């Protein structure tokens with residue numbers, strides 16, 4: 001769509017909100033490529049959906065499509081994100097058993113104004129990794145280096161070292177994945193990197209079912 005195309009007058013979506021950086025809300029233009037924000041310098045993708053551009057090739061509704069669920073703790077609240085056949089949903093999980101989604105809210109695919117994706121370093125996990133498994137691995141290695149120490153100490157030190165390395169890699173290189181969906185009636189922000197194996201399917205199916213061209217996770 002050309003940036004100067006008129007928006008449908010019936011759309012209550014505010015283009016200044018839909019066409020903005022998901023990190024700092026600076027104005028941005030849609031693109032299938034990963035872009036960098038002129039204001040904050042962060043990488044993100046931004047594409048428009050059917051509610052802002054009616055020429056978006058929305059696929060026909062197919063109730064047989066599987067739902068793809070992700071789960072994340074966001075500001076101490078356990079949330080679920082779901083790419084369903086009819087739209088994308090965000091729910092808060094019951095804080096006691098963490099299984100029943102409450103306050104579920106969704107954006108139907110024809111109501112998607114824009115989809116924006118970005119990743120951020122998980123500083124909390126990074127600090128936990130540096131404060132917990134890393135010193136344990138170091139301490140056990142020091143003990144293991146003493147003469148006549150059972151080999152088990154070295155094995156356990158290695159396991160804690162692997163755990164620390166994985167936590168640091170997860171937090172600093174894979175990072176937290178967020179998608180912002182600006183819809184006709186509401187805006188959702190979904191963290192979608194847990195479980196890791198589902199993040200690609202969640203992202204790609206969300207775009208595909210919304211009729212949006214495939215794009216990389218930035």
Ligand SMILES: [Zn+2]
Nearest residue numbers: 021024037040
């Ligand atoms: Zn920005």
